[in-house]
Amino acid sequence: MNKLKILMVCLTLLLVAAVLPALGSDWPQFQKDKVHSGVTGDSAPIADPNSTISWQHDHPVPSGGMGGIDESPIVYNGSVYAVIAGGNLTKYSLDGTAAGGNWPVSFVTNPDDLDFQLATPAASNGHIFVVDTGYNRSLDYDLYAIDATTGSVSGRVHVNNSTGIQFLTPVTYVEASNGSKYVLFGSGNMSGWTMHEGEYYCYNVTDPANMEICWNYSSPTGHYWAGAAVIGDYAVFGDDAGNLVSINYKTGATVNVIDASTVYGFDVGKIRSSVTYSDDETAIFNNETGRIYFTSFNSTVNGSCYALGFNASTGSFVEDDNWSSYIGCSTSTPAYYNGRIYVCNYTIDYSIPIYEGNLWCLNESNGHDDIWSNPASVGPVQSSPAVSTFYGPGNEYIYVTTNYPTGGISCVDSDGTEVWNETSSGSNLYSLAGAAISGGWVFYGNDNGYLHGLANYTRYDFNGSTDMWAYKYQVDTKPPSTATDPAIEFSSAEYNAIKTDDDTTYASSQTTTDSYYAAHRFVFKIDDNEEPWIISNNGSINVTWNGKAYYSVGGTNGATLYIWNGTAYESLDDDANGVNEFSLIGGVTSNIGNYIDGSGNVTVLVVQKDEQSSTPPPAKVSHIKTDYVKLVATP
Structure with missing residues (x-):
């Protein structure tokens, strides 16, 4: 199964999906x-x-x-x-x-x-x-x-x-x-x-x-x-x-x-x-x-x-x-x-x-x-x-x-x-x-x-339990009060769907319970040798998510991007967008150690803005589709 890779470029730690996507701006002519x-x-x-x-x-x-x-x-x-x-x-x-x-x-x-x-x-x-x-x-x-x-x-x-x-x-x-x-x-x-x-x-x-x-x-x-x-x-x-x-x-x-x-x-x-x-x-x-x-x-x-x-x-x-x-x-x-x-x-x-x-x-x-x-x-x-x-x-x-x-x-x-x-x-x-x-x-x-x-690269492929880094389904509050919801791991096909920013394939989920929100959770693993280096150098963490988030009938299209700060989810970006693909981008620049847990994990969450409702008919269903996600940690 293709899973997360961590790449350290110069003094920048790039955490991305399994195949290195297009990073950086163009240098398209002399x-x-x-x-x-x-x-x-x-x-x-x-x-x-x-x-x-x-x-x-x-x-x-x-x-x-x-x-x-x-x-x-x-x-x-x-x-x-x-x-x-x-x-x-x-x-x-x-x-x-x-x-x-x-x-x-x-x-x-x-x-x-x-x-x-x-x-x-x-x-x-x-x-x-x-x-x-x-x-x-x-x-x-x-x-x-x-x-x-x-x-x-x-x-x-x-x-x-x-x-x-x-x-x-x-x-x-x-x-x-x-x-x-x-x-x-x-x-x-x-x-x-x-x-x-x-x-x-x-x-x-x-x-x-x-x-x-x-x-x-x-x-x-x-x-x-x-x-x-x-x-x-x-x-x-x-x-x-x-x-x-x-x-x-x-x-x-x-x-x-x-x-x-x-x-x-x-x-x-x-x-x-x-x-x-x-x-x-x-x-x-x-x-x-x-x-x-x-x-x-x-x-x-x-x-x-x-x-x-x-x-x-x-x-x-x-x-x-x-x-x-x-x-x-x-x-x-x-x-x-x-x-x-x-x-x-x-x-x-x-x-x-x-x-x-x-x-x-x-x-x-x-x-x-x-x-x-x-x-x-x-x-x-x-x-x-x-x-x-x-x-x-x-x-x-x-x-x-x-x-x-x-x-x-x-x-x-x-x-x-x-x-x-x-x-x-x-x-x-x-x-x-x-x-x-x-x-x-x-x-x-x-x-x-x-x-x-x-x-300047060091690259890691996750094995064993660290393969479990992307989760889907629903949460009952926006945001949830724990860092472990939702808890259904992505399938192999869904992992492959978000390995590059290709704008054509998605890892998808929709809620099936009234008053719940569609959500995707991502856990980025930072290497033990690099974690103290990032924290001690006044670092920053930035997250980018691309995808679709919409309510099937009426309601609000869009989603909110969160990061877990050790005790609660903290909002990074919020957008009420249409059914077309859009991006959520945000970051934190202080107390970086709060965002990296004892296992070296950074957890981010994307939640659709409206909850599911089956009444009055027709049912109003909350959807999330992820195309690509990355995290960049910079000292």
């Missing part, structure tokens, strides 16, 4: 969102993984390929997607279970034309939007819409037929206020190390089966890694000549083009980072505008990080609101949080040789007051920082990957101290693209074709 913030409120591992990888999958790299996984992974609807050299899109659950069926999905038409991929995909509208980078070959199809569930190709379009053109930027996804959906991406013609002409494209993907081009913008120097940030109605991106462009993404009208070298008074060189944007009111802005951030380089050792004012209402750059900070050669997209800019650089001098890199923390107000810089432990950093703010302001953790023969991933705290790094595994090698964070996990890939999922 640096998480349409402005490439790189910041999430989800947790990520902050304890040392002890040089072990929670899971890894090796993907064969085509002969002659130039890198296994050179795009950041993305996370969408509880699954991790990664693009592999050779044109395959893979899919895994957060805990590393490979998807079956059509997965992995090939999006190249000629198996002999296999090479690297650099255009991080974007996910929404039930699809993964993938662009084939295309290295020195003529492409039949360039843009694909792949069903995120089934792996079937819903649509594909031809973008450009030139054998020299490569699609080298992340895909940016945006949904307009009218519901129309778009993707944007750029290209360039690469000859040796020199970038020539290229274009930026915008496609309407509202109907994935009929994707249509909206506009394209020609650039004499092309775009490499320079993803567009969508700010209001405007797409903002850079190019290899150091220009910044603002275009109304809905109409294709060019609003503003500036030469960054003119603005900053020196040769900024190539802009090979994506643009990010913030309008945080705690930062210092002129004329109530926000700021964009980007990096550049003009040699293998020289480069800077930049801030520039941007008016989101007009799409215009505010040129007199600017700063630059010399950090060295950089292709890293900056991440802004709480008055700080996190950004990376790399230094490569083949003549010495030097292979170095840093993670920088800059003061957003002027960029010159360096708060700290942390030399990366394993070499050059071309990736963009992924930031977890789960642990509160001043306690953020930053994750960067390193592009080096023994490259891996490092976790650095908000004081600039490296907390841990994962470099010892033989699977680590040249991690170029950066990481994605979701639900306690951090994901990254490397040139060996390995996709990694890291988390």
